[in-house]
Amino acid sequence: MNKYEILGTNNQPIKLTYVPHPGSILEFELEGREISKSKLAEKLGMYPSQLSAIINEKRNITAAIALKLEKVLEIEAEFWMRCQVDYDLFIERQKLMSQAA
Numbered sequence: 001m002n003k004y005e006i007l008g009t010n011n012q013p014i015k016l017t018y019v020p021h022p023g024s025i026l027e028f029e030l031e032g033r034e035i036s037k038s039k040l041a042e043k044l045g046m047y048p049s050q051l052s053a054i055i056n057e058k059r060n061i062t063a064a065i066a067l068k069l070e071k072v073l074e075i076e077a078e079f080w081m082r083c084q085v086d087y088d089l090f091i092e093r094q095k096l097m098s099q100a101a
Helices: 022-033 037-044 048-055 063-073 077-100
Strands: none
Touching: 022 048, 022 063, 022 077, 037 048, 037 063, 063 077
């Protein structure tokens, strides 16, 4: 089984206790680039409310949205999809752990 790890500056694995929703990552990216949510929504061809739902963790990033983000922000669609899958797995593991307790 392939496994990837996030390494710190000391080249040691970082153990995450929380995995952010990709919408949170997208919000940081927009802030860093000084792009408004409405402007990005326009460039993505979506309603601002749809983008807000992603940023507010009420909607997931789909493959179609990931491809649009790739085109507009030049961040690979695979990155967005990995973020979404990592988040989904984290949430499901939390549910399983709470059921087992």
